[in-house]
Structure formats: C-alpha cells, structure tokens
Amino acid sequence: MSLEIHDGPLLARRTTLGLGGKTLAEIRAADPAGLEGLDDALARVGGRPLALGGGSNILAADHDLPVALVRLGRGGEPEVLPEVSPGKVRIAVWGGFPLAALVAWCGRRGLSGLAGMSGIPGTVGGAVAGNAGSYGRDMAGALCGITVWTPGGGLAEIGPERLSTGYRHFAIAGLEGFFVIARAILELEAGSEADVRREASEALAHKMATQPITAATAGCVFKNPEGQSAGRLLDMAGFRGKGMGGMEFSAMHANFLVNRGGGTSQAAFALIDAAREAVRSRFGHELELEVRVVS
Ligand code: EPU
DSSP states (O other): OOEEEEEOOBGGGTSTTOOOOBOSEEEEEOSHHHHTTHHHHHHHHOSEEEEOSSSTTEEEOSSOOOEEEEEEOOOSOOEEOOOOSTTEEEEEEETTSBHHHHHHHHHHTTEESSGGGTTOOSBHHHHHHTTOEETTEEGGGTEEEEEEEETTTEEEEEOGGGEEEETTEEEETTOOSOOEEEEEEEEEEEOOHHHHHHHHHHHHHHHHHHSOTTSSOOSBSBOOOTTSOHHHHHHHTTOTTOEETTEEEOSSOTTBEEEOSSOOHHHHHHHHHHHHHHHHHHHOOOOOBOSEEEO
16 A cells, blocks of 8 residues: 555654654555545545654644644655756655655765755655755755645646745745645756765764754754854853753754653743743844744
8 A cells, every 4th residue: 555544643753852742643655656545535534734754843732733644655766867967967856755865875876965964854855845954055955846746736746936945945836735745856966976975974073063963853943043043142042051841952052952851842832932032132133933833
C-alpha cells in the first residue's frame, strides 16, 4: 500500500522539540501514487490537515489537536535530470527525502549549492516550505520548480515564476491553504567533491560549536529582525540560559528553546511572550516567530 492511515500519534513524538498533544490520525504516502488517495483519506479522517516533514521547526500545544498529519515516506534516491546548461546539474527529489541525506548525496557527487546547509534536520519538503538555510545557502537558492499536491487538484508541476521565496519565506502564487510539496527540482553546480565536502564539514563544525544541535529544539525560535541577530538581542535581554517548567533558552545560543525533559508548551509560550516583551521594551524590535505554532 502506498497510502496508509494510522492512529494519530502525540505530536510530541513527531517533533524534535518533543512537545504536542494527540492528533486525529497520521496519513502516510510512500509515493506519488499514494497521494492519489489523499483526498479520500482526509475526508475519512476529518480535522485540519497538517503536512509534516521532519517536525523540526514546530512548536505544538500539549492539548488534543484536531489535526490529520500528512507525512511522506523517504522515497528513493534523487534523480538526475537531463542537462539544461553547462556546469549545472538538475535533480528531482521526493519531498520526504531527508535533507541531511540530500546534502550528503550532493557531497558524494561534487554538487555545490546545499553544502552550507549541513546540520539542518528535516525533510526536503519541509525545508522548501520554510526556505531553510544557513551560512549563505538556502533552499530557494537552488529551487527551480516543485510538484505540489492540493486538495481536489491532485499533483501539479509549478515553475519558478509562481514561487515566491525570501528569508525563511516560501509561497506559491495563486495558492492558499493546504498543500504538500511532493517533489522539488533543484539546480546545483558541478564542482569538486573535495570543495563541496569541505564546505559541508566547515558549516557543520561551526554549527556544532555555536548551536545546540543535539538538544531537543525546533531550531531558531525567532526570525532575525533586519540587520540584527535575534539570538544576540535575547542574550542582551538576559534570556540566554533562562528557563521554566522544563523549557529553557539555550545557554549556548539564546535563540534556541530547549526541552530539557518534561517541558510543556505552556512554559514554552510563557518564555516566548516574556522574551518578546523584553526585546520590544529594551531594544524596540518586534520579534517574529520562525517556528510554526500548531495549536
Ligand atoms: N549571539 C550572541 N548570543 C547568543 C547567540 C548569538 O551574542 O546567544 C551572536 C553571535 O555571537 C553572532 C551573532 O549573534 O555574533 C549571530 O549569531 P549566529 O552566527 O549564531 O547566527 P544567527 O543569526 O543567530 C542564523 C540563522 C540560523 C543559521 C545561522 C547560520 C536565523 C533566525 N538564524 O543564526 O538558522 O543556522 O544564522 O547561518 O535566521 C534556523 O533558521 O532555525 C537557524 C538556526
């Protein structure tokens, strides 16, 4: 079966922050054929659909959530498409494929463009939907098309002219509401394996030295205000290492909220409110959430 409906898990078990209450169901599609049954599956389950990648950018409330999770399986290896321009390599990759596996796959082939994103968790679909990035690279920099699934519309190819991307921003012109990114078309540059691997290992080493990447977090909580670092502002406002109820702003990097075990979403939201208020009153910056809230 390429589409399966399972009992709804606690979102705490599907998110890297380890928070979130019981969902209605988890619908898993293994491949494009599986997505053909998604309209029927969503109608059977009811509730609000939520496309879930690696759950690594989500802050979910602890109470029961009227949500139908839609997850894609890992799929096969990326596919190299026919060459379109010299020195460039186009690939197609399934939305459920892990981003870290894609970065490694590119490294083995000397394909440049994503190496700076080494150490970012999650899936390709989730990374596209949030325009994930680090160290000067982001998904938008390589993205030249997607295959999207929409309710009632099934699968459709979308070209770059309809994709609107920016700093941690992704939208599809003319499309509101729920969608699933089934496939991404990425354009990478043919480089040397040694250079690509070096860029990836430098990015990862820097990340490990400055970010709590092995802790239970959802990555950076807030977006950086223009020309500012949210982490530095939070640090200066006294929030580095500050915690309550099992949650704390990391002592390593103040823009990461860590679940130290037994944390609650109530504590997370209280810390976020307090931090926002402090940064607003002390520095005049309005911090905008980067994590997606599910409540
Ligand atoms: N800083 C502090 N105190 C802190 C944290 C940071 O003073 O507690 C200072 C650092 O010393 C540095 C500056 O703030 O001088 C910027 O920090 P960093 O280099 O860690 O970068 P960032 O702006 O905090 C951004 C992205 C990260 C991405 C890194 C590397 C956002 C919100 N964050 O962090 O992305 O990995 O650059 O490119 O855009 C994410 O999106 O989830 C994420 C982690």
